[in-house]
Amino acid sequence: MYAYVRFVEEMGNSSLYTIPAKDILNFQPKDVNDFDNRTTYTAHWHDEANEENSGEYVIQILKLAASKKEMQQQLALKRPQIPKLNPSDVECEEEEQTQTKTKTARRIPTQDNGPVEGDLPRDQKLPREGSRKPAAAPGKKKSSNWKHTESSSDSDDSVVPASKLKSAKQEARFWRSQCMAERKLTASLKEEINFLRSKIVDQLTQYSESVEPAAPPPFSETSDGRFHLCNEVYTTSVQAAKLFSNKKPTILAREAAQLIWGIEVLAQRSVNGRVAPTKQGEASAQGNKNEPSEYCSHP
Incomplete structure (x- = not known):
């Protein structure tokens, strides 16, 4: 089974991707309709061109299909709409983006205190604007060389600590699973109630027919008619x-x-x-x- 997804962290990129459903963590759909397009999932992305881009990313599932060929046929007929995410997922996403922007601002020096291009050797020239290589994978995460800034960000009042953000994500994932379980239970209870209601109506109909007195025959007949x-x-x-x-x-x-x-x-x-x-x-x-x-x- 394949999924047509959008990478949530890549807000400025409108590209959508088709990935195997088995790459989505904790996701075992029973059919092509067993998913929620208003919530987020975590998927593993494998980039063959650049292994640095491989990792786990937050995605939004838009469509499921039994095979990749069937997915292409459905997309050729109609493109799926991108619905708005649930408020809890949007808040977690905004917190993560805020933390990333704050870390970037603390790492990059200001123009007044930073070195000037003329003061550096020729082999250490500052990169010019637009010379950065674009990311090969959608929603590319920052590399691990920023780990030294995480300890200082925990003490900053304007930045949410990574531990709290992780616990908030776990809590949101837990309540999301609880909500889906409650929805399935409610649907099964409704089906059971409808089944019992139909059985009761059938029993009452049969009982009313049995208690009605039989109409007397128009006249008496002998055994031979x-x-x-x-x-x-x-x-x-x-x-x-x-x-x-x-x-x-x-x-x-x-x-x-x-x-x-x-x-x-x-x-x-x-x-x-x-x-x-x-x-x-x-x-x-x-x-x-x-x-x-x-x-x-x-x-």
Whole structure:
């Protein structure tokens, strides 16, 4: 995995760099979105051209990618914006820059007390303006030949001691890690709450459906699917549904009578005992035995 970073100490340089994510100290991202672009990290820079520039520097991560080729493709489409750093990181950065400027001012002699170019030998001429070689690496740190000024800077009231600055950085790094851990814990708790809420809603929905009384069937059916009308007179469920769909009692009684007397057993019977004519010319046929009154009294 590779990171597209900005070196924080190189304030005047707008150049951005792509470095391996493994060179960033205490940084193990799970995916390309597992970073904070408003905080600072410490990375190791290896300069092949000049080993003096190699070392640890403060950086700001702007983008992560799985490979260097993928990073180049994403940068070709859109350049990432540089957000403002957190106030705590900016304060630490300003303190470090102030200390560096103070050490530089104490090391360089003033124009009145310093040597003049004419007073020095030819091989010890003062360097002219613009003759200094530019730094090869971004955010280049000062060399170690200034260590003799650190002891005197600790006693200066206007300069923050290096020990206090180091402890402040450690404390800021600790609280930054605590903040990231709290954010992850809050996100996991929100996911768990949403999951439990959905489970509770599902349980309540199932419970409300189970306590609702079942709607009674429109009519009773036997095991074989027939409907018992009365006195062991059966009909189909379709005919029963059509019969009870009538709202007027007279129509209901008429259709019920038609249903009863349309049974095969009673098809040749009538109320007065005559044979029910089925064909033209059979009106003089002899009537059969009258049916019991119970068939007529219960339509």
